[in-house]
Structure formats: structure tokens, C-alpha cells
Amino acid sequence: MGALKKDILTQFLIESLLLSLLGGLIGIALGFAASAAIDALVEDLVPVVDMGTVLMSFSFAAAVGLIFGIYPAWRAASLRPIEALRYE
Numbered sequence: 001m002g003a004l005k006k007d008i009l010t011q012f013l014i015e016s017l018l019l020s021l022l023g024g025l026i027g028i029a030l031g032f033a034a035s036a037a038i039d040a041l042v043e044d045l046v047p048v049v050d051m052g053t054v055l056m057s058f059s060f061a062a063a064v065g066l067i068f069g070i071y072p073a074w075r076a077a078s079l080r081p082i083e084a085l086r087y088e
């Protein structure tokens with residue numbers, strides 16, 4: 001109650017961005033673990049992890065979080081407080 005539209009928008013966008021970045025970090029960690037497991041299991045195969053690809057995937061995760069967070073953030077910021085509380 002009483003929050004400004006930009007404050008609500010910022011809160012929703014930060015939440016979606018953090019969730020996406022956390023998912024990106026988990027994915028990167030799983031990728032490194034998988035490449036280490038492949039390296040240990042397969043004798044003639046040496047997996048190579050390119051840092052450019054890692055940065056690109058992390059950036060893509062952040063972009064997805066922002067893109068798919070904008071509409072819900074805008075919608076929540078546009079609600080009147082009485083309408084938002086009605087469904088609680």
C-alpha cells in the first residue's frame with residue numbers, strides 16, 4: 001500500500017533477474033560438473049569449456065529474466081491496491 005509504480009516495477013524486475021541469474025549459475029555449475037565427469041569417464045575425449053560461451057549463456061539467462069519479468073512487473077504495478085487485495 002502506498003508504493004510507487006516504479007518501486008513495484010523495480011522489485012518485480014530484480015526478483016525475476018535474480019531468479020534467472022541463479023538458474024544460469026546452476027546451469028553453468030552443472031555444465032562444468034558434466035564436463036569433469038565426461039573427462040573422468042571417457043579416456044580419449046577431452047571436453048573444453050569456452051569462457052565466451054559461458055558468458056553468453058549467463059547473459060542469455062539474464063535477458064530471459066528481464067524479458068519475461070517486464071510484463072508481470074508492469075501488470076502488478078498497474079493494479080490498484082484494492083484490486084490486488086481483493087484476491088488475497
